[in-house]
Amino acid sequence: MGGFAKEVATVENEADLQELFALLEPERKWFVLGGGSNVIFPDGDVDTLIVKLAPSGIALDSDNGDEVIVGAGGGTVWDDVVAYCVEHNFCGIEALSAIPGSAGATPVQNVGAYGTEIKDVLISLEAFDVFERTIVTFSNSECGFGYRDSLFKREGRGRYIITKITLRLHRGDARVPNYPGVAEYFAANNISSPTLADIRNAITTIRWTKLPDPRLIASVGSFFKNVFVSVEQAEKLKKEFPGLKSFPVNDGTVKIPAGALLDLAGFKGKRFGNLSFYKNNALVIVNEGGATRSELVDLIKNVTLRVHDLFGVELESEPEMIS
Numbered sequence: 001m002g003g004f005a006k007e008v009a010t011v012e013n014e015a016d017l018q019e020l021f022a023l024l025e026p027e028r029k030w031f032v033l034g035g036g037s038n039v040i041f042p043d044g045d046v047d048t049l050i051v052k053l054a055p056s057g058i059a060l061d062s063d064n065g066d067e068v069i070v071g072a073g074g075g076t077v078w079d080d081v082v083a084y085c086v087e088h089n090f091c092g093i094e095a096l097s098a099i100p101g102s103a104g105a106t107p108v109q110n111v112g113a114y115g116t117e118i119k120d121v122l123i124s125l126e127a128f129d130v131f132e133r134t135i136v137t138f139s140n141s142e143c144g145f146g147y148r149d150s151l152f153k154r155e156g157r158g159r160y161i162i163t164k165i166t167l168r169l170h171r172g173d174a175r176v177p178n179y180p181g182v183a184e185y186f187a188a189n190n191i192s193s194p195t196l197a198d199i200r201n202a203i204t205t206i207r208w209t210k211l212p213d214p215r216l217i218a219s220v221g222s223f224f225k226n227v228f229v230s231v232e233q234a235e236k237l238k239k240e241f242p243g244l245k246s247f248p249v250n251d252g253t254v255k256i257p258a259g260a261l262l263d264l265a266g267f268k269g270k271r272f273g274n275l276s277f278y279k280n281n282a283l284v285i286v287n288e289g290g291a292t293r294s295e296l297v298d299l300i301k302n303v304t305l306r307v308h309d310l311f312g313v314e315l316e317s318e319p320e321m322i323s
Contacts, residue, residue, distance in 0.1 A: 001040060001041065001218065001291055001292070001296065002041030002042060002046065003042065003043055003045050003046050004046065005045075005046045005048070005049075005050045006045055006046065006047055007049045008049075008050045008051075008052060009049060009050070009051050010051075010052045010053075011051060011052070012053075012054040012056070014135055014163070017128045017161065018133060020051070021130055028049060029047065029049065030048060030049040030051055030158075031048050031050060031322060032051045032104075032162075033050050033051065033052055034075075034101045034102030034105035035100045035101035035102055036101075037101050037214045037220060037221060038100075038109070038220050038221065038319045038320060040296065040319050040320070041293075042322065042323060043292050043293045046322070048323075051161065053073070053074045053075030053102065053163065055080075056073025056075055056076060056164075057072070057076060058070065058071070058076060058080065058084045060088075061166065066171055066172065067168065067169070068090050068168075068169050069123065069167070070085060070090060070167045070169055071164055072164065072165055072167070073103065073104070073163065073164055074161070074162045074163045074165070075104060076104075077101075077102060077103070078096075078099055078100070078101050078102055078103050078105070079097065079100070081103050082096055082097050082200065083097075083200075086196050086200045089196060090170070090171065091169060091170050091172060091174045091196060092116075092121045092167065092168070092169035092170060093121055093167065093169065094174060094199045094200045094203065095113055095116040096111060096112070096113055096114075096116055096203075097200045097207070098204040098207040099111055099113060099207075100214055100221070103165055104125075104161075104162035104163065106165065107119075107125055107143055107145075107152060107162060107165060108150055109148050109149070109150070109153060109318075110147070110150050112148070113203070114179055115177050115178065115179070116177075119145040121167045121168055121169060122140050122143070122165060123167065123168050124137055124139050124140065124165075124166050125137070125143070125162055125164060125166065126164040126166075127162045127163060128161040128163055129159060129160060130158070130159050130160070131159055136160075138151075147225070147228070148225055174194070174195070174196045174199055176194055177199070177203070182199075182202050182206065185205060186198070186202065210280055211278075211284060212280075217278075217286055218287035218288075218289075219278065219284050219285060219286045220285075220318075222258075222259075222283045222284065222318055223284060223318060223319065224258040224259075224262070224283060224315045224316065224317060224318060225258060225315075225316045225317075225318050226255050226257050226258050227255070227257075227313045227314070227315065228249065228253040228254065229253060229256060230253060230254070231252070231253075233312070234246050234256065237256070237311060241264055241311075244256065244261075244264060245257055258315060259282050259283035261307050261310075261311055261315070262277065262307070264310070265282075265303075265306055265307055265311075267282045268281070269282075272302075273291070273299075274287065274289060274290045274291035274292075275296060285299070300317060303315065
């Protein structure tokens with residue numbers, strides 16, 4: 001979905017970034033594109049300059065035995081980082097296996113899955129400050145992480161380009177994600193003591209069952225964020241919809257999976273014009289071919305209205321809509 005970019009610039013280092021932004025007019029619109037798996041562009045030609053970071057690799061920055069520090073370039077494929085760490089028996093990000101996109105994009109949305117978020121392992125990151133034309137370092141606390149949110153998503157668009165992330169991982173026994181699907185996978189495969197590689201294989205298999213590979217089926221993965229409600233509202237919803245899944249959160253709220261709401265609302269597998277809801281997961285909207293941006297926007301409006309009418313909650317889109 002979307003048109004063609006009129007201009008694309010690929011940068012490999014700070015010198016390239018310095019040169020690029022020295023040439024650009026102050027009012028020129030630009031956008032850093034990672035894997036493109038969580039971005040929706042407008043139809044027609046795209047005037048925004050697309051900036052691509054070339055992959056710059058993965059490195060073991062330090063190793064004291066139990067704890068290891070791993071650095072990854074912003075343009076490096078994220079799943080390559082996970083594969084590297086699992087191969088070297090570094091624990092901490094195996095639950096984030098098979099998530100499309102680049103390493104530099106993970107802090108922007110505070111990427112998370114199966115009880116792990118990037119904020120749990122990130123020590124710091126380096127970013128090119130377009131305003132000051134220099135590389136700056138952000139500690140974990142300075143990133144302003146929230147649920148699928150960060151400083152870079154709220155305020156940093158148009159200013160910061162993440163060029164490197166630094167992660168704190170560890171050796172030892174891996175934490176098995178406490179999710180029914182993971183337990184079912186290990187039971188079905190007769191795995192009683194999962195290794196790090198077993199956990200990665202489980203997560204990868206489950207993910208590609210529930211979420212289509214964007215290289216094969218046109219989607220942006222999970223389209224809506226999970227909903228967080230009060231305990232009182234959750235209890236009310238459970239009475240009205242006994243099959244609705246919910247999970248208590250440490251901050252006193254209750255998480256309601258957006259996919260469960262869409263499932264109960266009857267969207268799974270349904271087609272609307274050139275768009276459909278994935279047969280295996282109502283949280284995924286698929287472009288069946290020929291869908292336009294305006295068609296998608298109309299569908300989002302109708303879906304959010306329907307969910308609000310049924311459950312009294314507001315759905316929020318997860319992918320970034322580029323103007």
